[in-house]
Amino acid sequence: MMGHRLRRWITEVGVLGILLVALVTVLFPYFWILLVSLKPVDLVSRPDVWLFSPSALNWEEVLLRSDVPRYLANSVLVGLATVALALVTGAPAAYAFSRFNTGGGPARFAILAAEMMPPAVLIVPLFLLMYRLALLDTPLAVIAAHSTFIIPVVTWFLIGFFDEVPRELEEQAMVDGYTRFQAFYKVVLPTVRPGLAAAAIFGFVLSWNDMFYALILSGGKNKTLPVAIAGYWTFRGIEMGKMSVAILIAIVPVLVASFFVQRRLVKGLGGGAVKF
């Protein structure tokens, strides 16, 4: 009996040990970037210095005396506009796919295929189109590019969430005198609100994180935040502290958002095709 309990105890400690190693591996880079962002300029390139009196200089430089806040605003604008467009176009379509099975399996597959389309294929024509329309280096160009994958992702998510709503719900609403569209709009949509929120947050994160399209379509005055971060590429010693600040500004909001969507993400990614 003792042997059994000892073995179980060893297993528990082993499991916890492995999980702690994984935890440190994930957290250490965040910790180090935070540390560097608080270092005085002369200590930034000193990996052997872990203790110092913190300085807010890097943060002041980036937040008050650089264009980073403007690039941040661009990112927010592009993300919100893309997500709004995705919800307006995606929600009714997802409802049609879910309820009327419009287009059947091939239609669902087309949505998934659009989501997976390599950016390499779309960047050349999008660049030329935006050039012709004189929209290069504007948020509109990036919004159009982000729509190519965020609309399909959001639609795909919503199909899964609509599939879960019992049909009796809108049937009852229609008995009560609603049209089918009213039933969708006033009864079904409110019940999938958590799903809509998760899809919107996930879509926003995808837009917020993209650098490839934004770099090529809007790499000048109207950069988004990831493109601005890429600009710290030169790696001059003094820049590292500011780079750390910019990185933290880009990742902290997303990390906070991630805690809200983690649970629903799986169902969304499955898109009603895979039942987890």
Place this chain on the structure above:
Amino acid sequence: MVTRHSRFPLAHRMLVPLGVVLLAVLIYPLLFSAWISLHDYELTALQDVRFVGLRHYIALQGDGSFWNAMGNTLVFVFGAVALETLLGFGLALLLHRPNRYRDFFRAILLTPMFITPIAVGLMFRFLLNQQLGVIPYLLGKLGIQIDFFGPGLALYSIILIDVWQWTPFMLLLLLAGLESLPAAPFEAARVDGASAWFTLRKVTLPLLKPVLLVALIIRGLDAFKIFEYIYAITRGGPGESTETILYHIYKVGFRFFRLGEAAAKAYVLIAITLLLVALLYRAMRTAEERR
């Protein structure tokens, strides 16, 4: 109202907004791209565009840089996805056990997949830098000297960075898959006195196969799009040893301004990825039937 039959049923009308927008931003550019790939489209000479037929496609045969980039990408995709699947599955098994701290570990371990890859690239470029980096410094204390981005090693370092960022994705899907498995087969295996290893191989893995397939396809296709780490860290170097396919197409199209050639290469990329997805799908199906 329910029985009203208009010429366009509601189901179709609800698809119109999606259809219009995707036609404008996705379908039209796709077709335009095919047209571009058949022309001598150069950013420096947009007034002088000539039809060249399949020349860009035929020229790929002798294009060493393209195939080098394709090879690098395949090494990267297979290496990264294999490691991520193994680690993700292992961690999913550990987190699937009843554990007081489970939700805490889960929430933290999933965070890397939500971060913008350019930040991850720059973060690790800094962390792994020979002079400025804290990891070479710590390894140096243990007497280990590694130049993470030197010749021969850079591509593998980039694989490890991808593993840091994307193992969480495999963990997320596989853990959800484990949680959804029926309890009965495991109960039966326990009653029969099956070992943990046997249960894992003969019960867990076969049941998990559909989820595994979805996870592998999503992650694999996503891994083909690797660009930011290369842009942030090596810009394809040393030499062309870390040039991946998306970086190569970016270089040809937007550094050398040869848009026609870039468009053709992108189409070949689609063909190759579709082929790989089909192969993976068939391999999983065959394995299923043999069972």
